[in-house]
Amino acid sequence: MTIKSSKTKGDLHEDAKSSYFHLPALDVSDAFPQATPASIFPPCTSDYYQFDDLLTPEEQAIRMKVRECMEKEIAPIMAEYWEKAQFPFHVVPKLSALCVAGGTIKGYGCPGLSITASAFATAEMARVDASCSTFILVHSSLAMLTIALCGSETQKQKYLPSLAQIKTVACWALTEPDYGSDASALKTTATKVAGGWILEGQKRWIGNSTFADVLVIFARNTTTNQINGFIVKKDAPGLQATKIENKIGLRIVQNGDILLKRVFVPDEDRLPGVNSFQDTNKVLAVSRVMVSWQPIGISMGVYDMCHRYLKERKQFGAPLAAFQLNQQKLVHMLGNVQAMILVGWRLCQLYEKGKMTPGHASLGKAWISLKARETVSLGRELLGGNGILADFLVAKAFCDLEPIYTYEGTYDINTLITGREITGVASFRPAVLSQRSRL
Secondary structure, three states, X not given: OOOOOOOOHHHHHHHHHXXXXXXXXXXXXXXXXXXXXXXXXXXXXXXXXXXXXXXXXXXXXXXXXHHHHHHHHHOOOHHHHHHHOOOOHHHHHHHHOOOOOOOOOEEOOEEOOOHHHHHHHHHHHHHHOHHHHHHHHHHHHHHHHHHHHHOOHHHHHHHHHHHHOOOOOEEEEOOXXXXXXXXXXXXXXXXXXXXXXXXXXXXXXXXXXXXXXXXXXXXXXXXXXXXXEEXXXXXXXXXXXXEOOOOOOOOOOOEEEEEEEEEEEEHHHEEOOOOOHHHHHHHHHHHHHHHHHXXXXXXXXXXXXXXXXXXXXXXXXXXXXXOHHHHHHHHHHHHHHHHHHHHHHHHHHHHHOOOOOHHHHHHHHHHHHHHHHHHHHHHHHHOHHHHHOHHHOHHHHHHHHHHHHHOOOOHHHHHHHHHHHHHOOOXXXXXXHHHHHHO
């Protein structure tokens, strides 16, 4: 029996065209078989000066444990989740098993690592995926550390053990829509009432905030006009956190806008050690060291990727690694990585000896992130067209580095912190405004 279709030739043409244009993308290994994608992560080739020898056996073991986890569990999925701007919650137990959350905090179920071990763990995470390192950094080196340094004994015992196992997740809320670099001028208020405090205000760019169980929030005491810190639960009435969309970097990180509308915080959840903005600097000094190791790790990963890619990819009848210009760029990148590691390592040593100053930390973060920008840009050049694909790491790293260059103090602000320390003259406010304020 012959069945006649009711469709016209035009309809059939449209069906064929629709089928043709809606095919799924080829797997990158099939589409471009000449080079291995970053889902199979390249071996580490960036420790040219053998800095691993500077580490204790314990620090080396932590570094390798983090590296193996990131290469096995995160590398295969990072491009997919980065493209979707979603967080891979299913890998949190794997990150928890690394036992690095809590970093240098001793007791309360925290690992009590040396700052060097914590720094290299941060770098190894960022080497594969900067978003995962940011997730841990916000949770650990900002929120957990604030509770450890500024919380009461009861607060430490109540919150830190669960946070150390990442059974609960924390965020750290200082930045506001109107106050980024000028964070000490924040407008969120804390008003004393019977049994606690009422928080009113808004926060922005807060990593982990859309799913955090515990929010460390800073607000201005309406009585003293000083900055205080508070622990807020995610289900507090009047608290709202919404995701910031359309980011070009750290897309896996869930940054949020936080609205606080008459949020009540009981007295037991006010952080007793935060009584001025200066108290936040105890945390920021350590977190700036950790943030400095993110661009180090990113640069390591980009170098490793380029090193493998140049040997695999062929043009004009030879591997790209055979061309002098490419070798020069690769060596330039390698030299940057060696210098960045050395500055980061020295920062850790100064901190452990109690000699690190805010200027030391700020110069390290500013200079390292600047050199990382240069390094990743060279890597983008070396990969040519594939340098704009997240599949080959460099494009993703290129974008992920931009927010890191800015957060925890922009390059400019960090240079001003160091400038103030070495000259004794503060230059944060324009001279005109400073003169007016004295009138």
